[in-house]
Amino acid sequence: MSFATHKTFITEGDTVILYLNVNNMHAIDVFSQIKNKRGDMVEYVFQTNFGALKVKNLIGEQYGSKVELSRGWCFVLQPTPELWTQTLPHRTQIIYTPDASLILFQLDIKPGSIVIESGTGSGSLSHHFVRAVKPAGHLHTFDFHEGRTEQARDEFEGHALSDFVTVYHRDVCEFGFTDELNGCADAVFLDLPAPKAVVPHALRVLKDSGGRFCSFSPCIEQSQRCCESLALNGFVEIQSMEILQIEDIIKVKHIPVLDLEFLKHKKLGDDHKADKETRKYVTTNTPSTMPGHTGYLTFATLPPLFAR
Numbered sequence: 001m002s003f004a005t006h007k008t009f010i011t012e013g014d015t016v017i018l019y020l021n022v023n024n025m026h027a028i029d030v031f032s033q034i035k036n037k038r039g040d041m042v043e044y045v046f047q048t049n050f051g052a053l054k055v056k057n058l059i060g061e062q063y064g065s066k067v068e069l070s071r072g073w074c075f076v077l078q079p080t081p082e083l084w085t086q087t088l089p090h091r092t093q094i095i096y097t098p099d100a101s102l103i104l105f106q107l108d109i110k111p112g113s114i115v116i117e118s119g120t121g122s123g124s125l126s127h128h129f130v131r132a133v134k135p136a137g138h139l140h141t142f143d144f145h146e147g148r149t150e151q152a153r154d155e156f157e158g159h160a161l162s163d164f165v166t167v168y169h170r171d172v173c174e175f176g177f178t179d180e181l182n183g184c185a186d187a188v189f190l191d192l193p194a195p196k197a198v199v200p201h202a203l204r205v206l207k208d209s210g211g212r213f214c215s216f217s218p219c220i221e222q223s224q225r226c227c228e229s230l231a232l233n234g235f236v237e238i239q240s241m242e243i244l245q246i247e248d249i250i251k252v253k254h255i256p257v258l259d260l261e262f263l264k265h266k267k268l269g270d271d272h273k274a275d276k277e278t279r280k281y282v283t284t285n286t287p288s289t290m291p292g293h294t295g296y297l298t299f300a301t302l303p304p305l306f307a308r
Helices: 083-089 095-105 125-135 146-158 197-203 220-232 260-269
Strands: 013-019 026-030 033-035 041-043 044-050 051-054 066-069 072-077 114-118 138-143 165-169 187-190 211-217 237-240 249-255 278-285 298-300
Touching: 013 044, 013 083, 026 044, 026 083, 033 146, 051 066, 083 095, 083 278, 095 125, 095 211, 095 298, 114 125, 114 197, 125 138, 125 146, 138 146, 146 165, 187 197, 197 211, 197 220, 211 220, 220 237, 220 298
Parallel strands: 114 138, 114 187, 138 165, 187 211
Antiparallel strands: 013 026, 013 072, 033 041, 044 051, 066 072, 211 298, 237 298, 249 278
16 A cells, blocks of 8 residues: 555555665565465565565554564665666566656656656556656556556556556457547557557557557667658657666775886986885766667657648
């Protein structure tokens, strides 16, 4: 329940984030008891690298609190789309926060926007969309895999987000979007193997006043074919982008200073001894390795009907 609104205290049924360190977080649902493999109800004890946590002890605690484990401690945080992206159960490859932030910015998503997404997958980007369109907007998300569709629907319901998102089981490459969505969307996002085939369907669901389009593709050939289809269907401002994160490493280095007077006396045979001197400099350099390619983001604008 803790995705929908800001809360101060944890209640039973909330999804919370256990923060052990920046590379070690867990999302858990707060229940006093769970079913074991035999189907019996037992006390819910969650195991971490720093020991066990009796989950019932979280009920009534304040979000942001430091809680004790059997061999250490952790912080308990209210979930956000960014934290959920790092801890969610992977049903498919997901879109991470750097790409998600650019997608939201380029699609001009804001409260009240109507967004159509195809390729729900694990629901990582869907949670970012829902937070951005609340409270008056809505997300319509499609996936061709029935099992993933049901899991996503249950997940949104468990996170109290069902009022802001509708999940559809449908192959949009073959059948397009549902007819009732024609002309209602402010933005369309695709995460599909063949986005080229869906561009004409995206054209129908975008509003007569125009809208924005984005496709995420791991291969440049997919992006190229999508760009060709966008141009043929009247889209403008077509561009593809790629996000690569580079982290500057800051180090303090001690550099010896060249003593010209010492070199002059040494050349003349003088026994003069120069004091060794070093200076301290703060330097930056890029790491020897960096996170690699995730995908190409293709953006385009559909102009208003009178301008087409």
